Amino acid sequence: MESNFDFPSAFRLKKPAEFKNVFANPVKSSDQYFTLLAIKNNFDYPRLGLAIAKKNIKKAVYRNIIKRTIRESFRIQQSLGCMDVVVLAKRDAVDVPLELLRKSLEKHWLKLVIRCASSS
Template sequence: MAEEVFSFPPQLRLRKPAEYKKVFAKPVKSSDQYFTLLAIRNDFDHPRLGLAIAKKNIRKAVQRNVIKRTVRENFRIKQHGLGNIDIVVLARREAVDAPLDLLRKSLEKHWLKLVSRCDSYS
């Protein structure tokens, strides 16, 4: 059996505006007080992650970077259970003041919810 690799190479990222546009067009949503996640099925055999952390919601670059690092790290660990979906993560203002372990738990709930919704959706 192949060993699972927990890296975050470029093929696991949404990079082009067209890729983001496709997710924003007709997504499956999952929201709470910290994040909104949008997802659709993709044609690859792995999940891809995109981040849209608005400067309007989270003013300081340091805070935006901490949130982005947390999301990437959580995705990196959970990627093998996500299947073939494209996910865009949007952060809300409340995410700035939340402890990191609470953000991680929130993301884990979102991953599970999106996988089950995308399975039933397509």
Template sequence: MNGNEFGFPPQYRLKKPAEYQKVFAKPVKSSDRYFTLLAIKNDFNHPRLGLAIAKKQIRKAVHRNVIKRTVRENFRIQQNLGNIDVVVMARREAVDAPLDTLRKSLEKHWLRLVSRCASCL
């Protein structure tokens, strides 16, 4: 296993506002007390990730950055997501949760979104 198999190159990220708007327009949703994830199918052969971690929900930049790193790392490890675009939004409760709890929550969301997006267009 080489290091490139688990990389997070730029083509795996949502960057442009239009890409985010497409996901926000008609998403498949999955949420719990820590995260809300929105997803749609894309035209690529790989998943793409976008983060929308609001200052209004999580005030301190340190906490926002920890959550973003945790989400990116968890996404990077997932290799079976298929061709979906996902936007992750965090809730206030994510600040106080242990990282292990956040990881488990994200893993449940990935599975849920993959099964729900399999039936969407």
């Protein structure tokens, strides 16, 4: 079976209500670079929302690099199951190599899969 590694529009949280739903009662995972919030959804695929604040990451260039890194990590991570995830970046995410951010995100994805499965 061939894996499909694209990132279609359906895999994104777009509406404020969808974000609110995740913020209401999430399963959390945090470290010095990111905070990830997740809840189970009613679809058979995961969805991603990004909340990268100008307050934390001042320059648009850095915000965009971080967003691309998060999207890429999410896209490659095929085994997330049915959950909605919102990623918030912290100030420390600016000054570190991208490889470190990728490793941090991988740990978060695994943690969230385990926590979401146990919270059902």
